[in-house]
Amino acid sequence: MIIVYHINTKITAVTTLDNQKIEFDYKGTIASSLQELAKQFPEEKILWCHSAIKERLDLEAIKTLFHHDKMMLSFSPQQHTFFDSKIGYVEESLFINVNKNVSYPTWQMSSAVGIIHASVVNQLKNRIACDADFDYYLSSIAKIGMPLGLLCYSEPKLLKPGPLKIIPQSKASVYTLFRFVKQHYKIQWVFLLLFNLVLYERKFTVLPLLLSLFYKDRKNSTINLDSIIVQSSRKVIDTITVDVIIPTIGRSDYLYDVLKDFSLQTLLPKKIIIVEQNPEAGSQSELDYIEIEKWPFKIEHFFIHQAGACNARNLALDQVESEWVFLADDDNRFGPNLIQEIFQNIKKYGTEVVTTSYPQKNESKLHKKIIQWQTFGAGNSLASRNALNKVRFNIALEFGYGEDADFGMQLRNQGHDVLYFPEPEILHLKAPIGGFRTKPELLWQNDCIQPKPSPTVLLYVILHNSKEQLKGYKTILFIKYYKYQNIKNPYRYFKMFQKQWKRSIFWANQLKEAS
Template structure:
């Protein structure tokens, strides 16, 4: 059987009556032979939205669903060694990328035989493998991917071309405004990918017709933010958004999630731009894209800085020449639209104190601007990836630190035993600073559970240390961190795994609610990008090891989750907030895995405020203006809660406490090595 590059494709299936997709061959490709029998697999195009197509892998025999191992035996294609003709090489490279992406997202087969449900933009893909000794693999991407690309020179469009069906045509420009053209293209070509690039960077870009192959679902927007250093373009925004991990410089050697969408090069689907909305009130293209990214991540948009858009390393001189900071006018409007009027005043004061610039005129003008109307908000739901019918075949360990809550832990273990996707192992770290007891999980109870329980008792207390011990003892592909006083639905673990597979992310935060609340409102929301980690988070064990676990210097400071999440992001991992299966957090009044932590400044007079650990965590990652923005916020908040007539006495006290906090924060050595292995480690004896 020979391979083929598809120009059209359609198909459907039903139990006992499987119909193969119809395809018109564009040109034949010689495919390698299999090393042995392979399962008979058919990949059918599935229209998930008007603008996006995905995949479904269907077995020819619904009574014998294929396994991930079976699909793994499908032969790959290597254009460099299999003897393909030169004109076929590019198509096969595209096919390889799609095929590998599909194989990474195999899920358990339900009764109807569907193995995979994955979105790949608006590509139409078909794969067919016959169960015979010389079985052949044919996988290719349709040439009917529609792309519109705009070339920009010094802030103005210079040419626009449209490509569909392999044919490229130039489009007459309607205006000399990049923003005007971009908005018009998104409306005029609703089923196309919209790409943009700076003319100076063009020699170093990968073929733009290949850019859509890097987009994994319709809500992804790929760009070159980390290469342009977009964080420097909005540096003073850190005065306002001083908690954001997105304003930190990111890596250039890997895909990196950031809402700072670069104006020098990028691609996204028109349907996503229309759904989130484009604000024509901005005068700079970069400001429009930053606004799009900031609002978009709150609705499910997934912007990434993607080095794959380049075909090589671009000269640093050219990239530095493309770093055009946002004007104060654009920044003021961005702050007004996204943060509100009160933060305009805050930004103006901070700029005067720390930048020696007082943008009063820009702030006043922006304060009189209203919010722009967005007409396509109702479209965003249709663009979210469809979750797999069943959780992916993988392994999960659950880590639960606890202290003095045996009944809560027992209930949580029972909830885990009812999961539709069972964990491989539950690692229970019981902190017992007093005499060690076996009251939390007796051996007789553990034997009734459908998973292994690795129950450790330690003679110390510490949230970071307990989690690190649990992570060090984990061995599965994924790790789920849980508080000990939560209750889970039977589908929680499966839901988190499905979200991670559908959106192709490394970490997923669960949503929690309290007993006085209901989770109904949360369950109706779609997953979206989250700034950091929470108490309930599922992440790949490999990225956790690459991030180097929790920082134990933050023990007792209530900021370890945030700091760990920042390092996950800086390592290239995206973190989603997935509220579709809410978790009940009981907020038990005592116990848990926290206990008053005795810091070395406990007897300091005056007491350092804010916590030195909090200042240390900020100094560890945040640039100078973000740290100064927080300092200004802290001082104004303290003064705002004090009557004005007391300020002459309160100001010196605040200054002394702040200086003390800074002094102690500086003494927390960033290079201090703390072992993960804990002393006084014991296992519970059997009953």
């Protein structure tokens, strides 16, 4: 491991892990020096640290935290990040509103302390200029690298716990913000950023926008990180026992096929927990084959008269006993090596939560690399029971949208990232039968002004996104929804949209208070 100590824009020392000094020319920028060190030591991890907090470096913890080469970790002990919350006007993703108390996925890197493998720097050096601002350079690496499979985190355990000295850290100006958006997003986002700043903050930042147009885009189409071998040193698997949970309603034939697929697995589940729902009074189970046929695993069957997948999955989660939990749907199909192959990838990446590719029939696969996922699949995911101990599906989102994504955010806020595996994949049949036998009564269904968007969608945004992300989402919804509604007069449409948005905010807050 090579350790680079610096004070803001200048390197003060370069040492090895055992504190042996490395002779190095400190005249260039920190970014250019990082690239030179990566070239000189291509097999080493490179750690950077502000000199004011060098005594707080937890070198022993770092050996465990940085458990494979295709990672990038950093942490800012200050409350602010280099890019302030205005970046939320152009990015809706969960990578913006960082939880600094846990290991959290983000491309927002910090110059205060961090670590990367030299092989990553060497792969990206020809596409990323050595910016004078080290924070900008690091964030650019992460922003470009994440869609290519680089796993990037804000990691508080890089530093030993306790009070820290306040260290001066750079903060992006509005000019830098526009430049970053221009270089890392599609061109329309710089104009949308300007529009949102004018609309919500009354800031007419025309000059920063114009100057940003002179910067070249940093495309990732020619960059490939596949040559970097991943083999995690982190042990996350012990017994390799799996319990499967499946909520079902009115899909007995499809569920039978799912059970047959599980029965043919080369690595069999230990137990399958089925929560069958039928809200009709006096109804009986349709799943007689559970008792009639012999299965190579234990089946726990619950028949309830309360409809709702959130409630059903929570009931099932309370029954799990194995080391791992497979969250499945009742209309999946998959091959016999599914579970075994997922565990091979889990061991390789040292992760505790994974979501698989989940295409419908004849649907093309958009993502072909293992990446940090922006949502969570309640019907196609595998997670350690340890990761699931403190999370449950939010009943406030029952019969709505967003319960999967909310569950994933609960996991991340506990320090458990969600990785997407393109292989093996699970086919989602999207069965035409089943669903809700009685139409659920939503709180707002008799409202004279119907909320837009759905209050459950807005509740997710309120719970997990920043204020700027909420406002940016409103702007995008306003623009996209115009062509789908009947009011074509722009002024009348604006007035109606405002009323619908306010009703959605009202009902989302009602759901929040009730949850």
